[in-house]
Amino acid sequence: MQGSEFDETxxxxxxAASGARALLIGRRALVALGIPVLTADYDFWLHxxxxxAFNEAVEPQGxxxxxxxxxxxxxxxxxxxxxxxxxxxVARTVPTVDGVRVSFEDVWSRxxxxxxxxxxxxxxxxxxxxxxxxxxxxxxxxxxxxxLLEALRKEDA
Amino acid sequence: xxxxxxxxPATQERVRALSQRQLSPExxxxxxxxxxxxxxxxxxxxxIRWFRRRYPTPGDRLAYARxxxxxxxxxxxxx
Numbered sequence: 622m623q624g625s626e627f628d629e630t631x632x633x634x635x636x637a638a639s640g641a642r643a644l645l646i647g648r649r650a651l652v653a654l655g656i657p658v659l660t661a662d663y664d665f666w667l668h669x670x671x672x673x674a675f676n677e678a679v680e681p682q683g684x685x686x687x688x689x690x691x692x693x694x695x696x697x698x699x700x701x702x703x704x705x706x707x708x709x710x711v712a713r714t715v716p717t718v719d720g721v722r723v724s725f726e727d728v729w730s731r732x733x734x735x736x737x738x739x740x741x742x743x744x745x746x747x748x749x750x751x752x753x754x755x756x757x758x759x760x761x762x763x764x765x766x767x768x769l770l771e772a773l774r775k776e777d778a
Numbered sequence: 779x780x781x782x783x784x785x786x787p788a789t790q791e792r793v794r795a796l797s798q799r800q801l802s803p804e805x806x807x808x809x810x811x812x813x814x815x816x817x818x819x820x821x822x823x824x825x826i827r828w829f830r831r832r833y834p835t836p837g838d839r840l841a842y843a844r845x846x847x848x849x850x851x852x853x854x855x856x857x
Contacts, residue, residue: 772822
């Protein structure tokens with residue numbers, strides 16, 4: 622894998638500059654907040670109206686969407702990929718595995734911005750919302766991540 | 779991983795499958811109901827404190843994660 626060719630700072634800059642309402646979720650968000658976990662890909666939760674803007678922003682990095690915006694809206698998710706992989710969730714609401722409905726608009730309204738380079742910010746969900754997104758999957762690794770996020774909450778209290 | 783034996787690809791795949799399997803709502807509720815133990819909490823918080831001290835900014839941490847993943851993929855045995 623030639624991951625070194627990927628310019629992560631430019632990737633985040635382009636997303637921020639596009640105006641797309643995109644939340645970094647998944648393990649990459651845990652890392653940005655201060656939890657050292659291993660991850661291969663990037664996970665975003667994107668407003669359903671902003672698929673084209675997001676795709677256009679990351680196209681210079683060679684990231685190719687696997688579905689058209691309409692197909693992605695229909696399925697609720699798609700992937701952008703080359704040597705890197707970006708999983709994108711595009712549903713307005715997503716249920717957790719234990720039945721809580723989580724709305725993008727609500728999570729977006731509570732987001733926090735993390736500066737990843739001078740003048741470049743990435744939006745991540747508030748801690749409670751990030752924990753809820755980890756309940757979308759309901760896999761053992763998600764539950765491990767929730768426990769780490771709970772430890773982070775106590776550390777920041 | 780110093781001093782450890784390489785894990786064979788079949789074992790890696792079994793571990794991956796176990797960590798990725800879909801849990802039932804009941805399993806999730808049961809897991810979420812278990813509070814952090816004292817030693818688990820301290821160990822996790824210690825790890826977080828180290829990571830934030832060593833990599834003070836979100837950008838530093840994200841860059842570290844990319845390096846760590848590339849090191850891991852380079853070191854793991856090929857199927």
